[in-house]
Amino acid sequence: MADVTLTVDGKKVTAPAGTLLIEACKTVGIEVPSFCYYPNLSLQGACRMCLVKIEKMPKLQTACTTVIGEGMIVTSDSEEIKQARKSMLELLLGNHPLDCPVCDAGGECELQDMTFTYGAAESKFMEAKNHKDEQQWSPVVFFDRPRCILCYRCVRVCGEGMDVWALGVQNRGVSSVIAPNREDHLECEECGMCIDICPVGALTSGAYRYKTRPWEMKHVGTICTHCGDGCKTTLGVRRADTGMEIVRGDNRDKSGTNGDFLCIKGRYAFDFANHEDRLTQPLIRQNGKLSPATWEEAFELIGKTFAEIRDSDGGAKIGVIGSTRTTNEEDYLLSKFARVVLKTNNVDHHRTADFPALASALRGKEGATASMAEVFTAPAILLIGNDPTEQHPLLAWQIRNNVRLHRARLYVINSNSIKLRRQATSFVQIEPGMEGQAAAFLAGSDAAADTLANSSTKKEEWIALRDKLRGEQNLVIVFGSEIVGDGLAKLVKFGSAISGAKFVCLADYANSRGAADMGLYPDLLPGYHSIVGNSQFHQEWGEIPQAAGLDLPGMVEAGKAGQLEALYVVGSNPVGRLDIDPFTFSKSFVVVQDMFLTETAVIADVVLPAANAYEKSGTFTNTCGDLQLVKKAGEVTGTKSDFEMIVRIADAMGFEMRKLVPFGGGTRADMGQSRGAQSGEADRHAVWLEAHGLEPKMSPFDPTAILDEIQRLVPGYDVSRVNLLSGNSEHTSLAEAGTSAAHKPESVSPANDSLFSSGTLGRYSRALNSVSESHEVKTAEVSAD
Amino acid sequence: MVPHYPTKRSALVPTLLYAQDEVGFLSDEVIAELAGRLDLTELEVRNVISYYSMLTTKPRGKFNVQVCTNISCLVRGGEEILQHCAKKLGVGHKGTTPDGLFSLEEVECIGACSWAPAAQVNYDFHENLTTEKMDKVLDECRMKA
Ligand code: SF4
Ligand code: SF4
Numbered sequence A: 001m002a003d004v005t006l007t008v009d010g011k012k013v014t015a016p017a018g019t020l021l022i023e024a025c026k027t028v029g030i031e032v033p034s035f036c037y038y039p040n041l042s043l044q045g046a047c048r049m050c051l052v053k054i055e056k057m058p059k060l061q062t063a064c065t066t067v068i069g070e071g072m073i074v075t076s077d078s079e080e081i082k083q084a085r086k087s088m089l090e091l092l093l094g095n096h097p098l099d100c101p102v103c104d105a106g107g108e109c110e111l112q113d114m115t116f117t118y119g120a121a122e123s124k125f126m127e128a129k130n131h132k133d134e135q136q137w138s139p140v141v142f143f144d145r146p147r148c149i150l151c152y153r154c155v156r157v158c159g160e161g162m163d164v165w166a167l168g169v170q171n172r173g174v175s176s177v178i179a180p181n182r183e184d185h186l187e188c189e190e191c192g193m194c195i196d197i198c199p200v201g202a203l204t205s206g207a208y209r210y211k212t213r214p215w216e217m218k219h220v221g222t223i224c225t226h227c228g229d230g231c232k233t234t235l236g237v238r239r240a241d242t243g244m245e246i247v248r249g250d251n252r253d254k255s256g257t258n259g260d261f262l263c264i265k266g267r268y269a270f271d272f273a274n275h276e277d278r279l280t281q282p283l284i285r286q287n288g289k290l291s292p293a294t295w296e297e298a299f300e301l302i303g304k305t306f307a308e309i310r311d312s313d314g315g316a317k318i319g320v321i322g323s324t325r326t327t328n329e330e331d332y333l334l335s336k337f338a339r340v341v342l343k344t345n346n347v348d349h350h351r352t353a354d355f356p357a358l359a360s361a362l363r364g365k366e367g368a369t370a371s372m373a374e375v376f377t378a379p380a381i382l383l384i385g386n387d388p389t390e391q392h393p394l395l396a397w398q399i400r401n402n403v404r405l406h407r408a409r410l411y412v413i414n415s416n417s418i419k420l421r422r423q424a425t426s427f428v429q430i431e432p433g434m435e436g437q438a439a440a441f442l443a444g445s446d447a448a449a450d451t452l453a454n455s456s457t458k459k460e461e462w463i464a465l466r467d468k469l470r471g472e473q474n475l476v477i478v479f480g481s482e483i484v485g486d487g488l489a490k491l492v493k494f495g496s497a498i499s500g501a502k503f504v505c506l507a508d509y510a511n512s513r514g515a516a517d518m519g520l521y522p523d524l525l526p527g528y529h530s531i532v533g534n535s536q537f538h539q540e541w542g543e544i545p546q547a548a549g550l551d552l553p554g555m556v557e558a559g560k561a562g563q564l565e566a567l568y569v570v571g572s573n574p575v576g577r578l579d580i581d582p583f584t585f586s587k588s589f590v591v592v593q594d595m596f597l598t599e600t601a602v603i604a605d606v607v608l609p610a611a612n613a614y615e616k617s618g619t620f621t622n623t624c625g626d627l628q629l630v631k632k633a634g635e636v637t638g639t640k641s642d643f644e645m646i647v648r649i650a651d652a653m654g655f656e657m658r659k660l661v662p663f664g665g666g667t668r669a670d671m672g673q674s675r676g677a678q679s680g681e682a683d684r685h686a687v688w689l690e691a692h693g694l695e696p697k698m699s700p701f702d703p704t705a706i707l708d709e710i711q712r713l714v715p716g717y718d719v720s721r722v723n724l725l726s727g728n729s730e731h732t733s734l735a736e737a738g739t740s741a742a743h744k745p746e747s748v749s750p751a752n753d754s755l756f757s758s759g760t761l762g763r764y765s766r767a768l769n770s771v772s773e774s775h776e777v778k779t780a781e782v783s784a785d
Numbered sequence B: 001m002v003p004h005y006p007t008k009r010s011a012l013v014p015t016l017l018y019a020q021d022e023v024g025f026l027s028d029e030v031i032a033e034l035a036g037r038l039d040l041t042e043l044e045v046r047n048v049i050s051y052y053s054m055l056t057t058k059p060r061g062k063f064n065v066q067v068c069t070n071i072s073c074l075v076r077g078g079e080e081i082l083q084h085c086a087k088k089l090g091v092g093h094k095g096t097t098p099d100g101l102f103s104l105e106e107v108e109c110i111g112a113c114s115w116a117p118a119a120q121v122n123y124d125f126h127e128n129l130t131t132e133k134m135d136k137v138l139d140e141c142r143m144k145a
């Protein structure tokens, strides 16, 4: 659009025609105060805080609804304007309870800030304030009516942003009130967006209410540990007896690809970290019972046993199961540890997507994967399978808002009438299991159209759909775990004929993609390099066993046959999640690193208490391939990171440390004490180092040393370190991936988590449990009548 | 009626009025039905109902007597008319007589200021009221019932 030039407070401002005055002001650093205006939501013009003076216009105008015009002369601040804003505040404060000392928003309240800026107004009201008790609308949403300033941000974000429409406005004028969709409670997606967006403390969160004050927390922006989308969540932590307690999750830091968005999991489901069932001491099985032991005893036992088995019967008698929630550094380290220390290729993880097939299909194709940010800007999107609203909430948000704000065309092929059909230009329902056929049809097989055609969609319609898709450019093709192996290759073939098409393959856990990229496979090394051959890993790592190892089902078989002498499980619960008979491994020496005594941990011989992703540093790769920094927020005394534990086991096996972790190349510094009178010193040093862009790499426990190696060796990971450390996401590429070996598409099994569940982790989240319970109760009530 | 409007939801207020005339008030069933027909959530329908004082979700009497006490009517005796009605019907603001015949409401300006004091019974206006005239209006209603 053509540019328009205007003057604000004497400064020249140039912005595209159609820009709102309030946004144009921002571009030159002039902040016009606002309550009801919120970027990307419909205009409300309700609060009149944004009044400015525009020459030749008789009255003060609202900057949030005025579109800029050529030659406009605007004054954003003057005595008259100040006075007008002050009177607006006076009206707002007229019935405001002023309970700032106990209000959750106190200290980060926009009304407080404005009052501070414009000075306390003298109140002319003599009437008693109208009090209403606080209401609980859902396990996570509370409403304090008197604090509400009726900006309607919550109503709009819930409707326009979330497409839930659970909040409304009732009555009018002074008696207007925000109302939930079920008279006295909410039936909604419980995302908490309404709470985060509320400028005051009218909507508050069940997870955080009255717990602490904003200034008592340290705020750490890190990556959510639940689904595979990689939202940045800001965790508020506070010193506690057990270390650093996470007390809040929100979206204070909007620098992530998720912008304003967080679903219930990223916002509230951090509470598993504070669960009283957390393990804080190593356990060793003695006389059939798991009993507390010291770290030294545990590492010594594990090291000795692993080494003995390797040396007497060979590493192939040891199995390793990795995690989809540990960092890339840990996954890489585990993959390397298995191969070079344990001498085994029996390595696997819970696969929820067929990344090896994707890598092999996209080999040599530059820029063929879309980042999460691109899902919001693409002109057209094809979605096959999956239900993003439930399983990939951020992706669903990106798609929905791309359609709403940029009029993207969305094509949906699904076996269920998923919620995103409401945004779809075209929605085609297929029989379950026919997704692969749909891919084959798109790739050109007209025979597949006959199998696909059903009562709702005739063959001609399928052909019309394909023609339309072929006519698109820069199409983003998103697909779920229904598309694997051959179907995936077909889909890529179809997409490759469309100019600028990019792919997103959906996997279910926070670092599922990382686990795959870092080579937690029996036949693949990091970067999808075959275990047989002579890749950079063969050259750098030293001797690697050359035959493909056992995958997870293979390890189960070996266990049953008494052929698996040891099993090392890092942050995974295969017994609980993959329906494995717990007696399978009764003859094996089982070591489990986990936060809780899971179904897998109870059968272990040694259990090591692990820190979770909110309690360590490293990187995650989201399902799109966006690499992001994971920062340590919480801390639970008595736990260790998986990274440290792997290193300690290697050490106990007598392995030369520098061959495993190339540490020592960075800064040297005295990090001070981490406990006792000077506790916090280490943190302060770390903060200083970080602020100066220094990475310590002082000890073999420092994951940045492995990050160096990942960036050097794993194809597609040589992204900008500066950007990464600044907290931005960096898109990795699969173009240079190795020639992936054969793999089994049938081993992909989706997690089937919903909006309110999150694998084993989710079971330890009170927030998620209370929400699912309340939703179940309601469903029962409905079906009863 | 829906096709007369550029968007479906625009038909909401007139539809609500028709439904209220027919059913007497806007019951949960009516709300659910209209929400379905106009592609709105029930919450949205309720929001609109709560905005307009002439829409009601509770049953009212057959004759809804709305007496204006806004400024013009106030200076010309509107308050007296209201008190008179209250006494005669035995109910106050927003009350309904036990026989379900009359409801009383005190309302803001109904746009009949030139003929104040004024009252509106259902859709009929009655102007230049005196207590006697009001009696007649009410009696006529009772006759019609
Ligand atoms: S929690 Fe989310 S879905 Fe529920 S009312 Fe608030 S914004 Fe809407
Ligand atoms: S509850 Fe908060 S966000 Fe919603 S209208 Fe009131 S002040 Fe605005």
Ligand code: SF4
Residues within 6 Å of the ligand: A224, A225, A226, A227, A228, A229, A230, A231, A258, A262, A263, A264, A265, A266, A267, A392, A393, A394, A395
């Ligand atoms: S969408 Fe996924 S990554 Fe984002 S907050 Fe929810 S669970 Fe976490």
Ligand code: FES
Residues within 6 Å of the ligand: A033, A034, A035, A036, A037, A044, A045, A046, A047, A048, A049, A050, A051, A062, A063, A064, A065
């Ligand atoms: S911000 Fe402009 S009227 Fe509220």
Ligand code: FES
Residues within 6 Å of the ligand: B068, B069, B070, B071, B072, B073, B074, B108, B109, B110, B111, B112, B113, B116, B117, B118
């Ligand atoms: S004031 Fe009564 S009709 Fe206008």
